[in-house]
Structures are given as C-alpha cells and as structure tokens.
Amino acid sequence: xxxxxxxxxxxxxxxxxxxxxxxxxxxxxxxxxxxxxxxxxxxxxxxxxxxxxxxxxxxxxxxxxxxxxxxxxxxxxxxxxxxxxxxxxxxxxxxxxxxxxxxxxxxxxxxxxxxxxxxxxxxxxxxxxxxxxxxxxxxxxxxxxxxxxxxxxxxxxxxxxxxxxxxxxxxxxxxxxxxxxxxxxxxxxxxxxxxxxxxxxxxxxxxxxxxxxxxxxxxxxxxxxxxxxxxxxxxxxxxxxxxxxxxxxxxxxxxxxxxxxxxxxxxxxxxxxxxxxxxxxxxxxxxxxxxxxxxxxxxxxxxxxxxxxxxxxxxxxxxxxxxxxxxx
Amino acid sequence: xxxxxxxxxxxxxxxxxxxxxxxxxxxxxxxxxxxxxxxxxxxxxxxxxxxxxxxxxxxxxxxxxxxxxxxxxxxxxxxxxxxxxxxxxxxxxxxxxxxxxxxxxxxxxxxxxxxxxxxxxxxxxxxxxxxxxxxxxxxxxxxxxxxxxxxxxxxxxxxxxxxxxxxxxxxxxxxxxxxxxxxxxxxxxxxxxxxxxxxxxxxxxxxxxxxxxxxxxxxxxxxxxxxxxxxxxxxxxxxxxxxxxxxxxxxxxxxxxxxxxxxxxxxxxxxxxxxxxxxxxxxxxx
Amino acid sequence: xxxxxxxxxxxxxxxxxxxxxxxxxxxxxxxxxxxxxxxxxxxxxxxxxxxxxxxxxxxxxxxxxxxxxxxxxxxxxxxxxxxxxxxxxxxxxxxxxxxxxxxxxxxxxxxxxxxxxxxxxxxxxxxxxxxxxxxxxxxxxxxxxxxxxxxxxxxxxxxxxxxxxxxxxxxxxxxxxxxxxxxxxxxxxxxxxxxxxxxxxxxxxxxxxxxxxxxxxxxxxxxxxxxxxxxxxx
Numbered sequence: 001x002x003x004x005x006x007x008x009x010x011x012x013x014x015x016x017x018x019x020x021x022x023x024x025x026x027x028x029x030x031x032x033x034x035x036x037x038x039x040x041x042x043x044x045x046x047x048x049x050x051x052x053x054x055x056x057x058x059x060x061x062x063x064x065x066x067x068x069x070x071x072x073x074x075x076x077x078x079x080x081x082x083x084x085x086x087x088x089x090x091x092x093x094x095x096x097x098x099x100x101x102x103x104x105x106x107x108x109x110x111x112x113x114x115x116x117x118x119x120x121x122x123x124x125x126x127x128x129x130x131x132x133x134x135x136x137x138x139x140x141x142x143x144x145x146x147x148x149x150x151x152x153x154x155x156x157x158x159x160x161x162x163x164x165x166x167x168x169x170x171x172x173x174x175x176x177x178x179x180x181x182x183x184x185x186x187x188x189x190x191x192x193x194x195x196x197x198x199x200x201x202x203x204x205x206x207x208x209x210x211x212x213x214x215x216x217x218x219x220x221x222x223x224x225x226x227x228x229x230x231x232x233x234x235x236x237x238x239x240x241x242x243x244x245x246x247x248x249x250x251x252x253x254x255x256x257x258x259x260x261x262x263x264x265x266x267x268x269x270x271x272x273x274x275x276x277x278x279x280x281x282x283x284x285x286x287x288x289x290x291x292x293x294x295x296x297x298x299x300x301x302x303x304x305x306x307x308x309x310x311x312x313x314x315x316x317x318x319x320x321x322x323x324x325x326x327x328x
Numbered sequence: 329x330x331x332x333x334x335x336x337x338x339x340x341x342x343x344x345x346x347x348x349x350x351x352x353x354x355x356x357x358x359x360x361x362x363x364x365x366x367x368x369x370x371x372x373x374x375x376x377x378x379x380x381x382x383x384x385x386x387x388x389x390x391x392x393x394x395x396x397x398x399x400x401x402x403x404x405x406x407x408x409x410x411x412x413x414x415x416x417x418x419x420x421x422x423x424x425x426x427x428x429x430x431x432x433x434x435x436x437x438x439x440x441x442x443x444x445x446x447x448x449x450x451x452x453x454x455x456x457x458x459x460x461x462x463x464x465x466x467x468x469x470x471x472x473x474x475x476x477x478x479x480x481x482x483x484x485x486x487x488x489x490x491x492x493x494x495x496x497x498x499x500x501x502x503x504x505x506x507x508x509x510x511x512x513x514x515x516x517x518x519x520x521x522x523x524x525x526x527x528x529x530x531x532x533x534x535x536x537x538x539x540x541x542x543x544x545x546x547x548x549x550x551x552x553x554x555x556x557x558x559x560x561x562x563x564x565x566x567x568x569x570x571x572x573x574x575x576x577x578x579x580x581x582x583x584x585x586x587x588x589x590x591x592x593x594x595x596x597x598x599x600x601x602x603x604x605x606x607x608x609x610x611x612x613x614x
Numbered sequence: 615x616x617x618x619x620x621x622x623x624x625x626x627x628x629x630x631x632x633x634x635x636x637x638x639x640x641x642x643x644x645x646x647x648x649x650x651x652x653x654x655x656x657x658x659x660x661x662x663x664x665x666x667x668x669x670x671x672x673x674x675x676x677x678x679x680x681x682x683x684x685x686x687x688x689x690x691x692x693x694x695x696x697x698x699x700x701x702x703x704x705x706x707x708x709x710x711x712x713x714x715x716x717x718x719x720x721x722x723x724x725x726x727x728x729x730x731x732x733x734x735x736x737x738x739x740x741x742x743x744x745x746x747x748x749x750x751x752x753x754x755x756x757x758x759x760x761x762x763x764x765x766x767x768x769x770x771x772x773x774x775x776x777x778x779x780x781x782x783x784x785x786x787x788x789x790x791x792x793x794x795x796x797x798x799x800x801x802x803x804x805x806x807x808x809x810x811x812x813x814x815x816x817x818x819x820x821x822x823x824x825x826x827x828x829x830x831x832x833x834x835x836x837x838x839x840x841x842x843x844x845x846x847x848x
Contacts, residue, residue: 057422104603112421113364117557118602124550125595132588243550247429254422289441295433302427303415490721493705493713500702503664507696508765509688509717 012261019167023160032163034276038269039166040227045252045264046173047220050180050213052250052258055112055193060119061249063126064218066241067094068225070130070137073235076153077146078136083154087226091219098218099211106207120243127242142236145229154230162231169227173220174261185209221249255301257308267308331461336583337576342468344575345475346533350552351559351567352479353526359499359562360519363413366428369549370435371524375401375531376540377439380448390450394535398528405524409517432545440542449539471533478529479568482522486564495519499562551578551591554598560611570609615640615800616661616692616769621670621680623653623660623824630656631667632824638769638817643791643801645811645832648821654804655697657821658771661802662694663687674769689717693767697774699758703747707738710746710757714764723766731760734790752783759790769800776807788814 019039023032048061071093072086081089101122105115130137137143149155156162180186188209191199199206229235238244248271256267274297278290350368357365365371379397382388388396412431416424454467486492497505498515506512538544551574559570574594581590601608616638623631630653638644646654659665661672663684672680679687701710711731715724732739735756741749746757755775762770772791776784784807792814795801805811812818812832820828828838 052422057425059425113561114557114602114606116421116425117364117553118599121550121554121595121598125592125599128588128592128595132586132592247426250422250426250429254426289437291437292434292441295430295437298430299412299427299434302419302423302430303412306419306423490712490716493709494716496705496709497702497713497716500704501700503684504696504700504702505713506664506684507662507688507694507700508714508761509685509720510713511683511685 015262015265016171023163029159032160034272036159036163036166036231038265038272039163039170040224040231041249041252041268041272042265043166043170043173043227044221044224045249045256045268046170046177047217047224048249049253049258049264050177050217050220052253054189054210054213056210056214057112057116057250058119058217058246059116059243059250060121060123060126060246061217061221062123062241062243062246063097064094064221065225065228065245065249066126066130066237067097068222069229069235069240070143072226073143073145073229074136077143082152083226083230084152087154087223090226091222094218094222095215098214102211102214103207106210120246123241123243123246127237130237130241138236140237142234142239145233145235147233159231162227165227169220169223170265176216177261180213185212189213251298254308255298255305260308263308332583333580335462335464336580338462338464339468340576340579341572342464342472343579344572345472346530347551347555347575348568348571349475349478349526349530349533350548351555351571352482352564353523354552354556355559355562355564355567356495356519357523358556359564360495361409361413361516363424364428364553365523366425366549367431367435367545368523368527368552369545369547370432371401371404371527371545372531372534372548373439373540373542373545374404374435375528376534376538376544377443377448378528379531379535380443380450380540383450390452390535394528394532397531398525401528401531402521402525405520405522405527406517408524409520413516413520414513432549436542436545443542445542447539447541450535452536454536465537467536471537474529474533478526491515491518547591551594554594558598558601558608560608563608563610566608566610615642615675616802617671617673618657618661619671619673621660621667621672623656623665623667625656630824631660633670634821634824634826636819636826636829638800638802640768641795641798641800642817643795643803643815644817644819645803645805645808645815646819646821647805647808647811648827650806651823652821653824654821655773656824658694658696658773658802658804661687661771662692685717688765688767689719691766691768692771693762693765693769694771695755695758695762695773695775697777699751699754701746701749701754701757701761703745705746706743707746707749707757708742710761711738711764714761715766717765720764720766724764727764727766731763735760752779752786755779755783755787756790759787763794767799769802770794771802771804773804774806775803776805776810784810 022035026032051058068090071090072083075081075086076083105118131139192206192209225240228240252267252271253264255270256265257263274294278294354365354368357363375397378400379393382393382396383390412427416427457464457466486496494510494515497510498512502512555570555574556567558574559566578590578594581593618634618636620633620635621631622633634657646657648654656665660667663682667680671678674690674692677690679690711728715721737753738757738760775787788810791801795814803811812835815832818830818832818835819826
C-alpha cells in the first residue's frame with residue numbers, strides 16, 4: 001500500500017484541521033450540506049475500498065446501503081422504533097446478507113469477474129425487491145422519513161450535527177483502515193490476493209479473513225445508508241440501492257485513488273461537486289446533457305488517470321523526490 | 329390458464345432465440361477481447377434509435393433502414409474498441425468495467441437528449457397466428473427464425489473461414505495466436521464490429537415488438553449477462569442453451585406471477601448457478 | 615541469419631537476460647542449454663516478439679525484429695514451438711494446422727502443405743477432427759511442430775521439445791528435428807537434455823542466470839570439463 005512519504009504526513013493533518021473548523025467558519029448552510037454529503041460518501045467509499053483493495057471488487061454495495069437506509073426508516077415510520085436502535089438492526093441484517101453472500105462466494109472460490117457480476121446481480125435484486133414490495137417501501141416513488149425533530153429519533157435541529165457525525169464516521173473508517181494496514185490481517189489478505197492456494201497452504205484461513213473484511217465493509221456501508229436516510233430523509237431505489245448507486249460508489253473510490261487514504265475523499269468530492277455543478281448550471285432542463293458530460297468526464301478520468309487522482313499525484317511526487325518506489 | 333402457460337412457453341422460446349443472439353455477441357466479445365461489455369443492452373437501444381431515425385427522419389424504407397442500423401452499430405462497435413477498449417486493454421479489470429459503466433450513462437443520456445424521454449416506435453402491424461386458443465405474434469416468430477438463421481451463419485463463419493479461425497485462436501490463447509501470425513488488433517476490431525452489428529440486428533427484430541426509450545437497454549444488459557454467465561462465459565453453445573432456459577423461465581413466471589418476480593427469479597437462478605457451478609452450464613474450469 | 619546483440623530483458627524489476635549475444639546462420643542448428651530459470655524461454659519469447667528487450671537489438675535477415683509486433687515477426691519467417699507445444703485445445707487437429715498457415719505467405723501454400731504434414735505425422739492424420747486438447751503429450755508436440763511448419767518459416771525455434779515425453783517419443787522428436795535440419799530449416803533449440811541436443815546441433819550456447827556463460831561448436835562443448843559434469847552428467 002502507500003508508504004508514508006513526507007507529502008502525506010503534512011497533507012492529512014492539514015485537511016483534517018480544515019474539515020473540523022469548516023462548519024463554524026462557513027456561513028452558507030448549502031456549502032455545509034454539500035460537505036456533509038461529501039463526507040458521507042467518502043465514508044461509504046472508504047468502506048467499499050476495504051474489500052476492493054484486496055481484490056474483492058463489489059459492484060453491488062448498493063444492497064448494503066439500501067438495507068441500512070430502508071430498515072431503520074421503515075421501522076421508525078411504521079412502528080415508531082427509534083433509529084438509534086433501528087440502525088443496529090439494519091447493520092445486523094446487512095451483515096447477515098454479507099455473511100451469506102460472502103460465504104457462498106468464498107466457499108466456492110468465486111473470484112474476480114464472476115464475483116463482481118454476482119454482486120451486480122445482487123444489487124439489481126435489491127432494487128427489484130424494493131420495487132416489488134412497493135406496498136410497504138413505496139417502490140420507485142421513494143420513501144420519506146417521518147419528521148419529528150426529536151433527538152431521541154436521531155433527528156437533529158442543527159443539521160450541522162450530521163456534518164460532524166459524518167466526519168467522525170469517516171475518521172473512524174480511516175482509523176480502522178490504518179489498524180488493518182498495520183496488522184497481520186493485511187498481510188494475510190495481500191497473500192490471499194496474490195495466490196489463494198499458496199496462502200491456504202501456509203495455514204492462512206482464506207475464508208475467515210475474506211469474511212472479516214466483507215462483514216466490516218458491509219456494516220459500515222449500511223451505517224452510511226442509515227445516516228443518509230436520517231439526513232436526506234428521502235430514499236428511493238435509485239438513490240440508495242441498485243446498480244447505479246453501487247457503481248457510483250466504485251467511481252468515488254477509484255477516481256480519487258483507491259489505495260490512498262485521501263483517495264475516496266477526493267473522489268467523492270469530485271463526483272458530488274461535479275453533480276452539483278452540473279445540476280445548478282443546467283438545471284433540470286438539460287438534465288441529459290449534464291449527465292453526458294458527467295459520463296464522458298468519468299471515462300476520460302478512467303482512461304487517463306487509472307490510479308485515480310491521489311494515486312497519480314502521490315506517484316508523481318514520489319518519483320520527483322525519488323525517495324520511495326510506489327508499489328500499487 | 330393452460331393456454332396462457334403454453335403461450336408463455338412459446339413466447340419464451342421465440343424470445344429465447346433473440347436473447348441467444350445477444351448472448352452470442354456478449355460471449356464473443358468476452359471470449360476474444362476478455363472484456364465484459366456492460367453497455368451491451370444500451371447498444372441495442374441505440375440500434376433501435378438509429379433504425380427509428382433513418383426511417384422517420386430520413387424517410388428511408390424500413391428494411392434498408394434496418395440494414396443501415398446494423399451497419400451503424402457495427403461502426404459503433406469499432407469506435408468503442410478504438411476509443412475505449414484499446415486504451416484500457418492492460419488496465420485493471422475494475423477500470424475496464426467502470427469505463428463501460430460510464431458508457432451506459434453517456435449512451436442513455438445521449439438518447440434522452442436527442443430523442444427525449446418518451447417512448448418512440450415505428451408502428452408496424454404484423455399478423456397474429458392462431459392455433460385454437462393459442463395466439464402467436466408473427467413478429468416473434470420472424471425474430472426467432474431470423475435469429476436461428478443468423479446463428480447458423482455465424483457458426484459457419486467461425487468454423488469455415490480463416491478469420492473465424494483467427495477469432496477462435498485468439499480466444500483460446502492470445503500469445504500463441506500471435507505466434508502463428510494473427511494480428512490481435514484486427515481480430516478485436518472484427519469482434520467488436522460483429523458484436524455491434526448483432527445488437528443492430530436484435531434491434532431490427534425488436535422494432536415490430538417494442539417501443540424504445542432511454543432506459544430500454546437496462547433490462548437487457550443485465551438479462552444478457554445473466555444468460556451468458558449462466559451458460560458459461562465465453563461458451564457460445566452454453567449461451568445458446570441458457571438463453572432458451574432463461575427465456576422460458578422468465579416468460580412463464582411473468583404469466584404465473586409478475587414480471588418483477590420473473591426477473592428476481594432469473595437473478596436468483598444466476599446467483600445459485602454461481603454458487604453451485606461458477607463456470608456456468610457448459611463453461612470449463614479455468 | 616539471426617543476430618541477437620547484447621539484449622537485456624526485464625520482467626518488471628527482475629532482470630531475466632543480461633547482455634546476451636547470439637548468432638545463427640542459414641541452415642544452422644543452434645542449441646541453448648542451461649539450468650531451469652536461466653532465461654532460455656525468455657530468450658525465445660523475446661526473439662519471437664512477445665517480450666521486448668530494454669537494451670540491445672535483434673536482427674533477422676538484416677531486418678530489426680526486436681521492435682516488431684509478434685505476428686509480424688512470424689511473417690518475417692520466424693516460427694516458434696513453445697514449451698509443451700501449446701496447441702489450441704478447443705480447435706481440432708486439422709484446424710490447429712490450418713491456423714498455423716494464417717499469415718499471408720503461408721495461406722497460399724496451405725492446401726499444398728496440409729497433406730504433407732499429415733504424411734510426416736501419420737498419427738495426426740488419424741486424429742484429424744479430434745479436439746487437440748485430448749491428444750497425448752507426444753502427439754501434441756508433433757502437432758505443434760506441424761503447425762509451426764505450416765507457417766512457412768525460415769527459422770524454427772523449439773523450447774524444450776522433449777520435456778515430459780517418453781524416451782521413445784523423445785527419439786522421434788529428435789529424429790524429426792534432424793529431418794528438418796536436412797530440409798534446410800534453421801533451427802534454434804532450447805533443451806535441458808543437452809546430450810541429445812548436442813548430437814543434432816552445430817553450435818551451442820550456455821546460459822546461466824540470464825548471462826551467456828559459454829559458447830562453442832558442439833564437438834568442443836562436451837570437451838569442457840565444467841560443462842561435462844554440470845550438464846552432461848559425466
């Protein structure tokens with residue numbers, strides 16, 4: 001993974017400082033809103049990258065997002081169960097789904113392309129299921145969180161609370177990543193990525209390690225979905241489940257540079273800002289045109305910056321100072 | 329009820345033929361270029377729009393318009409190889425997938441901008457064939473016959489021509505194929521052109537059956553993949569058989585339950601196959 | 615005919631060949647011997663264009679081929695039989711031979727040559743329509759050599775043709791290599807079985823850890839005491 005270069009030692013605390021201070025300095029609630037979204041998606045993208053960094057590319061993380069979003073919200077709307085508890089139920093369900101899928105895939109040695117396609121199918125199933133159960137989920141029309149404004153229902157008067165929750169979650173995800181990076185787990189997973197057979201013959205419990213990372217990734221993603229539901233209060237299969245969102249998460253992680261700490265954050269920032277900019281300048285009248293530009297931008301970035309922005313930058317700087325060989 | 333099921337069965341078989349064409353194209357591209365063409369359904373959509381455009385805006389008679397649509401999609405295939413696949417031939421798999429996913433976004437919205445979000449179609453009435461209480465649409469039958477015929481031609485092409493031989497060689501062993509003097513770039517272009525043209529052909533078959541809209545491709549792309557992987561990725565015969573199995577299953581389920589449940593069932597069958605036999609029906613363990 | 619000048623070949627950071635120079639004249643049979651992992655296969659891969667040298671040059675009949683695409687190298691007249699034969703497993707025996715004649719020059723002669731190959735290898739004729747993947751090791755090696763001949767090569771490169779084959783089959787293979795030599799083909803042979811290889815060769819090179827360690831005429835080769843013990847088991 002990324003060796004510590006002087007560059008990253010200075011960048012990271014600086015960015016952190018800016019992020020913590022931002023909502024107090026900036027008066028525009030719109031800007032804070034955008035930043036909250038960026039932080040939230042960075043969190044989800046980082047969680048996704050846990051798996052991707054070890055070769056388990058999931059194109060279906062929307063299923064975990066959707067579970068995390070719909071279950072607490074529906075439980076609250078229908079049964080009044082406070083999201084403070086509902087979120088954990090959502091997490092549990094997401095982890096259960098991840099466990100079943102993960103175990104089946106890993107047990108049968110499903111790798112690479114096939115794994116990615118299965119996840120894609122699972123994401124589609126999740127969206128289709130939401131649509132099929134439209135009586136309780138609202139189907140394609142979406143679902144709105146019942147508004148009570150009470151803290152006990154995880155609804156904060158000051159929306160900036162969500163900003164900080166998202167920031168804390170993101171920091172948590174980064175911290176967890178650091179811990180994994182320095183632990184034997186990472187060595188095990190890297191070995192598994194290179195050769196499962198070799199790793200297994202050395203006594204590495206391939207399935208166990210893969211399951212660990214998968215469950216972790218799923219749980220955090222679901223958490224992100226839950227937070228999204230509480231913050232945005234409107235969810236639909238398009239925005240929080242299904243193939244589109246799943247692919248969007250991938251983009252956010254890899255455009256910034258999947259293997260770097262700041263990568264998912266940069267990628268999420270780019271995509272969220274790009275979407276907002278296009279939405280504002282073109283409005284809904286030229287909605288298609290804006291998306292075309294969006295799609296082409298993504299294409300160009302993939303072709304010309306395969307390691308993502310942070311990845312390319314870090315490599316360029318490392319090469320410049322000729323200190324460490326950057327291994328991807 | 330019985331008649332409904334029989335009709336669904338027959339329709340499933342007939343549509344299975346067309347799905348088999350889609351599966352063939354995808355399998356060809358995956359087997360040869362080793363890339364998963366995520367936007368294949370969107371190609372079909374574009375082919376439909378091309379035919380619609382040639383016929384309604386340029387007033388070209390229907391059959392020539394269809395032929396032009398097929399050629400146009402072949403060219404689009406070549407363009408895709410040139411602009412998107414070539415630069416990413418050695419890129420990580422994920423990047424390739426995401427690039428094609430971006431293509432989905434571009435194509436769907438391009439369609440929306442040029443032709444709007446409404447459904448577009450060419451009204452063609454074709455007769456309905458009746459056996460007692462069972463009705464078959466001749467448009468379905470024509471599509472089926474056309475698909476089988478095309479598949480036969482493709483089989484001959486692959487097995488009796490040098491180019492077809494080259495394609496099969498590249499699919500099996502790229503380095504060795506180079507080692508007998510085959511230029512892989514040429515093979516890739518031919519493959520993508522053929523794959524593209526096939527989507528144009530499928531679109532032509534769909535003209536009397538459906539109307540097109542910007543999200544038309546989405547349902548086909550995933551279904552096409554389910555079929556292809558179910559049958560064994562890269563295996564042409566597997567894709568053929570799988571197309572009929574899935575076509576019949578979804579068709580009958582849609583009648584017995586609902587179209588959404590039919591789709592979910594197809595997905596579940598797919599996921600199940602991946603667990604039990606990841607290489608698909610006829611795939612070989614790699 | 616073939617001039618390899620001081621090539622360095624790298625796999626990433628790993629150097630597989632270091633300043634290797636090799637020469638082969640028309641009609642000559644040259645062998646390259648050396649231990650496992652010495653870089654012999656890399657040498658053949660580089661000559662055939664599948665690998666590019668970082669330094670140095672490769673010339674064939676006066677033309678630079680080190681910068682050429684692999685399929686173009688085949689068109690210039692260099693054909694290779696990789697380790698294990700590497701037939702196309704899902705093509706029939708006949709199709710494997712046909713695909714050998716894919717390049718323009720060979721295609722014209724394909725109809726004429728196909729029966730000749732079947733004459734040379736009668737066992738392939740009986741298995742004409744069989745899937746190549748179902749053949750035995752020896753049969754696959756024959757098929758690979760036949761396929762290589764269909765390319766109308768001027769130089770044939772063989773990578774360990776005797777590997778994994780029964781002694782009787784190995785004899786057949788070397789008999790055949792001798793026959794090809796008599797027909798006038800230039801042959802570059804990589805072999806671990808130095809004994810047998812030296813009998814058909816005119817000139818020999820020894821490569822160890824990517825470096826050229828010794829070269830000489832095959833008669834002189836087995837007089838060198840170091841080589842005798844290390845490679846000829848004497």
